[in-house]
Amino acid sequence: MSWIDQWPWTLVILACLTLGLAPFLPEPHIVEKLRMLAQGTLHKPLDIFDLLFHALPWIIALIKLARLVS
Numbered sequence: 787m788s789w790i791d792q793w794p795w796t797l798v799i800l801a802c803l804t805l806g807l808a809p810f811l812p813e814p815h816i817v818e819k820l821r822m823l824a825q826g827t828l829h830k831p832l833d834i835f836d837l838l839f840h841a842l843p844w845i846i847a848l849i850k851l852a853r854l855v856s
């Protein structure tokens with residue numbers, strides 16, 4: 787996972803704020819999809835892909851942070 791360490795934090799944060807939160811109105815997709823997951827209504831393959839797609843920058847940021855702390 788050293789390839790994650792090579793990514794600058796500015797790029798990861800920018801990805802989280804743009805792709806991770808897009809679209810901004812009426813609410814970010816990640817919030818909508820996490821709500822659907824919590825309610826048990828996340829069934830369609832497109833919705834699951836959408837959740838993973840918008841969560842990817844956040845997952846990378848968490849991995850990068852965990853590697854930095856440890």
